[in-house]
Amino acid sequence: MAREPLLRCIFTGTCLEPDGAIAAAALADKFGAGEVVSIDIDPDRSPRSHNHQFAFVHQAWLNLPESHHGQPYAASSGHLRKYALIKCGYHHADMIALGDPRRAERVAVTLARQSERDEVYRIITVEGAVIYSFTAETQKMKAMGKTRFQQSKQDILEFLADMIGVKPDELAKMGRRGTA
Incomplete structure (x- = not known):
């Protein structure tokens, strides 16, 4: 339709x-x-602002310090964006209580493999017999309104700038050059 x-x-x-x-x-x-x-x-959300976010995330990914190489979030700029969203609190969380820590570890490994196969970025942690699984909120224009998007954009800008050792304004400028 x-x-x-x-x-x-x-x-x-x-x-x-x-x-x-x-x-x-x-x-x-x-x-x-x-x-x-x-x-x-829902007020219009600017495609320009949306594209700027993807550009500064890409610049942050290109400038990740060597100490971050090999981490799951360093595999792509998309993974880095989702990692930043999760770390900044823009996520969905699931908890699975299994009653046995060894069983929780085994199930967590299976969940991680399944996530990789399905190309879903998630952070999986195990605390005792409990598995926590975090997936990033979607930032699609229809799913996240202007106000929440702008706040999430600012939060991940600050998070990523700190991660690569620059000021948020510098990373924002790097992103603007990337979209120009």
């Missing part, structure tokens, strides 16, 4: 008005005067 295109509207302080003649015509074709319409309220 095809999804209707998004129509840009402007909030005037009392109502939403279509932004331009094309949006107004599209709304007039779709709805009658006085018709009640439900809307999804």
Whole structure:
């Protein structure tokens, strides 16, 4: 099923008005005067900001200190982004209590192999007989709104800058050069 295109509207302080003649015509074709319409309220998230994040993550990955080489998160810039999201608290956590520490270790190894096979980046830890599995929240535009995305972007910028030994502003500039 095809999804209707998004129509840009402007909030005037009392109502939403279509932004331009094309949006107004599209709304007039779709709805009658006085018709009640439900809307999804989420301010636009800039593709430029989205792309900038991927660029500075890539720059951080290219500049990882040698001491990080060989770590699972150093395999790709995508893995590094997900690692940073998890470490900054933007994750889903699952806990599996198994009752026996040796069994927990064996199951954790199986989970890690399964994650690798399915190309899912996750951090798996074992504490006694309990396995903790962390996966990063998705940052797809439809899944993470503008405000949460901006906060996660800032948090991982600071985390990665610290990781590679630069100031967040420097890493942000490196990312802007990468998207230019």
